[in-house]
Amino acid sequence: MAKYKLEYIWLDGYEPVANLRGKTQVKEFDKFPTLEELPLWGFDGSSTQQAEGRSSDCVLKPVAVFPDTTRENAALVMCEVLLPDGTPHPSNSRATIIDDEDTWFGFEQEYFLFQDGRPLGFPKDGFPEPQGKYYTGVGYSAVGDIAREIVDAHLDLCLDAGINHEGINAEVAKGQWEFQIFGKGSKTAADQVWMARYLLERLCEQYGVDVNYHCKPLGKDFDWNGSGMHSNFSTKYMRETGGKEYFESLMAAFDKYKNEHIAVYGPDNHLRLTGLHETQSIDKFNYGVANRGASIRVPHSFVNNGYKGYLEDRRPNSQGDPYKIASRILQTIATVPTP
Ligand code: ADP
Ligand code: MN
Ligand code: MN
Ligand code: MN
Numbered sequence: 001m002a003k004y005k006l007e008y009i010w011l012d013g014y015e016p017v018a019n020l021r022g023k024t025q026v027k028e029f030d031k032f033p034t035l036e037e038l039p040l041w042g043f044d045g046s047s048t049q050q051a052e053g054r055s056s057d058c059v060l061k062p063v064a065v066f067p068d069t070t071r072e073n074a075a076l077v078m079c080e081v082l083l084p085d086g087t088p089h090p091s092n093s094r095a096t097i098i099d100d101e102d103t104w105f106g107f108e109q110e111y112f113l114f115q116d117g118r119p120l121g122f123p124k125d126g127f128p129e130p131q132g133k134y135y136t137g138v139g140y141s142a143v144g145d146i147a148r149e150i151v152d153a154h155l156d157l158c159l160d161a162g163i164n165h166e167g168i169n170a171e172v173a174k175g176q177w178e179f180q181i182f183g184k185g186s187k188t189a190a191d192q193v194w195m196a197r198y199l200l201e202r203l204c205e206q207y208g209v210d211v212n213y214h215c216k217p218l219g220k221d222f223d224w225n226g227s228g229m230h231s232n233f234s235t236k237y238m239r240e241t242g243g244k245e246y247f248e249s250l251m252a253a254f255d256k257y258k259n260e261h262i263a264v265y266g267p268d269n270h271l272r273l274t275g276l277h278e279t280q281s282i283d284k285f286n287y288g289v290a291n292r293g294a295s296i297r298v299p300h301s302f303v304n305n306g307y308k309g310y311l312e313d314r315r316p317n318s319q320g321d322p323y324k325i326a327s328r329i330l331q332t333i334a335t336v337p338t339p
Pocket of ligand 1: 107166167180182230310312
């Protein structure tokens with residue numbers, strides 16, 4: 001038997017963006033515990049905007065477990081928050097979403113590393129060289145001295161945890177980076193995004209760096225890119241059958257529900273979706289082949305394969321909740337009949 005450190009992690013009740021919370025429970029197991037072996041646990045919801053002080057107990061229900069290689073005998077346990085009667089807490093955005101393991105999601109999480117209230121590598125006053133050389137750049141003047149150490153360490157932590165990273169890259173603004181996560185099913189994919197966000201924030205503590213997930217941390221009036229979370233998706237039907245007619249019906253449905261999509265694509269998105277900096281305006285919907293100024297980008301491969309494959313919704317932002325984003329995409333897809 002060994003004593004395992006189980007970090008129970010959940011989303012708190014802050015609006016419009018939940019924060020990640022976590023606390024450690026020590027339990028004995030003879031080997032790394034399975035999800036089924038992990039007990040329910042509780043916390044004081046009055047300290048996380050999830051309960052009144054008078055009746056403050058909330059329940060943590062483990063829903064996914066990942067190894068944590070930064071601590072000996074340790075696990076990261078993604079949890080849903082339940083009310084004492086076992087029903088989902090209103091802040092629990094995972095419990096009621098649509099899921100389908102045959103729908104695959106690839107989330108491109110962009111973010112800024114921040115130090116002393118400004119992007120990592122920005123001078124104390126003013127700005128560094130304008131955007132141009134930072135995206136996928138190399139060299140001290142492009143990426144500074146510690147950012148790469150952070151993003152590489154984060155990648156290893158995530159891979160060790162079994163999170164399905166597909167890649168990382170330096171982004172368009174100085175101090176801005178991206179990681180990509182692929183998962184089959186909305187819950188599987190989104191659990192991994194939340195856990196990767198958690199690991200990044202925790203890792204950055206030791207560097208005196210914060211992760212800024214806001215979609216336009218430098219404001220809309222400056223010529224610096226915002227952060228998105230482009231959401232790539234494909235259903236079984238899109239991958240195996242597809243076709244131009246189905247694609248056009250699908251895009252008509254995305255157009256019809258554009259406001260419902262924007263409503264769950266992250267706060268302050270009007271600051272980011274301006275029509276500039278590789279975005280479409282927030283009140284418009286369009287799609288285009290290889291068009292990075294479109295709401296939905298259609299990869300060349302999609303058209304070349306007879307309108308089969310995946311599509312990229314470029315509107316979700318870096319603070320969006322991947323549970324809600326994936327579920328909304330599935331909800332709109334479900335309105336389109338397949339022949
Ligand atoms: P770009 O920066 O050019 O938009 P990335 O390489 O950063 O592209 O991201 C592409 C994303 O598409 C990856 O997250 C990948 O997992 C995802 N993806 C690839 N194939 C599929 C698919 N069939 N279904 C869903 N997502 C996919
Ligand atoms: Mn990308
Ligand atoms: Mn990007
Ligand atoms: Mn993209």
